Amino acid sequence: MSILDSTRDAMRRDQVWSFLQEHEQKVDISHQVLLYVEGLNLSFDGFKALNDLNLYINDGELRCLIGANGAGKTTLMDVITGKTQCDSGSVYFGQSINLLDKDEAEIAQLGIGRKFQKPTVFEAHTVMDNLELSLKSNKSVLPTLLAVLNGEEYDRIDEVLETIGLKGERMMLAGSLSHGQKQWLEIGMLLMANPRLLLVDEPVAGMTVQEGERTAELLTSLAGERTVVVEHDMEFVRSIAQTVTVLHQGSVLAEGSMDEIQNNQDVIEVYLGEAP
Ligand SMILES: Nc1ncnc2c1ncn2[C@@H]1O[C@H](COP(=O)(O)OP(=O)(O)OP(=O)(O)O)[C@@H](O)[C@H]1O
Numbered sequence: 623m624s625i626l627d628s629t630r631d632a633m634r635r636d637q638v639w640s641f642l643q644e645h646e647q648k649v650d651i652s653h654q655v656l657l658y659v660e661g662l663n664l665s666f667d668g669f670k671a672l673n674d675l676n677l678y679i680n681d682g683e684l685r686c687l688i689g690a691n692g693a694g695k696t697t698l699m700d701v702i703t704g705k706t707q708c709d710s711g712s713v714y715f716g717q718s719i720n721l722l723d724k725d726e727a728e729i730a731q732l733g734i735g736r737k738f739q740k741p742t743v744f745e746a747h748t749v750m751d752n753l754e755l756s757l758k759s760n761k762s763v764l765p766t767l768l769a770v771l772n773g774e775e776y777d778r779i780d781e782v783l784e785t786i787g788l789k790g791e792r793m794m795l796a797g798s799l800s801h802g803q804k805q806w807l808e809i810g811m812l813l814m815a816n817p818r819l820l821l822v823d824e825p826v827a828g829m830t831v832q833e834g835e836r837t838a839e840l841l842t843s844l845a846g847e848r849t850v851v852v853e854h855d856m857e858f859v860r861s862i863a864q865t866v867t868v869l870h871q872g873s874v875l876a877e878g879s880m881d882e883i884q885n886n887q888d889v890i891e892v893y894l895g896e897a898p
Pocket residue numbers: 666671689690691692693694695696697698
């Protein structure tokens with residue numbers, strides 16, 4: 623198509639520009655379940671990293687995933703977010719969206735955000751700029767094409783700054799934040815896209831005790847409106863005290879409240895060992 627043709631095409635009165643189109647597919651949570659993972663299998667050179675894994679996460683839930691090193695927690699998140707393909711099984715977002723049909727970008731677009739362990743903020747930019755940049759990199763949002771933020775976007779940034787507790791640091795360079803603050807900023811950058819499901823990998827690794835406590839509060843405050851799945855160690859999970867899923871050798875070993883998990887015989891044997 624020539625430039626003239628494509629310009630004409632873009633100017634058609636019946637044309638709906640892609641940035642104005644509704645990108646978010648409706649997620650059917652009529653059964654209260656936001657994420658269905660069923661019969662998931664994945665082998666690496668014959669080693670079963672995921673082994674007939676079944677997991678159901680309710681809408682608005684804060685779920686903690688624990689398990690020894692190599693239990694399959696990160697691999698599970700990789701499959702959910704389209705980073706890694708599984709050998710068999712199914713993963714549905716709500717009742718009707720098959721995530722295994724989608725690539726990483728499409729999955730992110732559906733409202734699934736992933737926070738990796740290491741913070742990846744733009745160190746040479748201010749806290750505020752970092753949030754603004756993440757707003758602009760979200761292709762479904764109109765301001766991609768506009769240089770100036772509108773009032774609504776300012777409000778959104780303000781709201782996120784409040785949530786992550788960095789209002790007073792908005793003009794600071796991200797590089798000068800503490801490790802914990804960088805982690806919160808990155809969570810804030812994910813929140814700018816307003817995800818429905820947030821997958822968070824070891825959020826308090828390397829944080830001070832105080833920062834860890836604030837992170838627990840932050841993640842707890844996010845649940846309800848959105849669904850949060852946190853991968854972490856027993857100590858941190860105890861401080862959140864929500865439903866816990868224990869993975870072991872690529873399968874779900876136990877699921878329940880912290881009390882139930884700590885008293886579960888299988889868990890005591892294979893995961894907690896001598897220190898329940
Ligand atoms: N790309 C890969 N190639 C080969 N083996 C892999 C690959 N990714 C993961 N594995 C293996 O799969 C298993 C599960 O790893 P995974 O990272 O999911 O565990 P985890 O529960 O997140 O552990 P950790 O607590 O250490 O983060 C491990 O034995 C790991 O070595």
